[in-house]
Amino acid sequence: MLSESDVANHEEIKYALSHIELYVRPVKSLDELLHNNLIYDAVQMNFIIIGEASKRVSKKVREDNPQIDWKRIISYRNFVVHEYFGVDIKVLWGAITFELPKLKSEIEKILNK
Template sequence: MSQDPTTHRLVRDRLDDVIGACEAIRRYVGDARLPEDLVHDAVRMRLVEIGEAVRVLPSTVTASEPDIPWSRVSDLGERLTRRYFDTTRAVVFGTAHTDVPHLAEAARRLRATRS
């Protein structure tokens, strides 16, 4: 029986996932040519991706960035997956504009400590 390849991904790979998703979100919300509903859907999917990546980061890693509410980041990914119907556009776009830049910076600092 083969093992799930996601269980063996390294912390640096997870941080790269977070950074990549944050960069994608920045591009999506910064491109005025894209329809708002398309941006909303794309941002939601990337927030789910971020939540999954963050969910498996060890607390020994995230503890060095205490200003980021890591459990809330993970919970948002879960909420967007399981309770998609009661997550407003304001939450999605507010998170994209306000929280994602800080998360990206924190993830970059954490990634810089990994070889």
């Protein structure tokens, strides 16, 4: 059973994931994302939210769910915050298209336990 705090953090992650999905829905390519500053900035902000909420997830929940690379999520948040203009757009696009759908599924499983 998740604590209230862990539920809130997972809901925050889910919220940010759903917003990234919404924002990138009209984007058809990496190049389009790169040239749409509003979407790019909104997506990056939601990655920061995901990383912040992930940092607050309890150690026990993180240990019980090793299928999620919590450390990598938090590290990406730190990188975006400190090196915003150094973000590799290909890494970002890969995260959006491949990693986020998996993360969303895992977060929903945790919330539904």
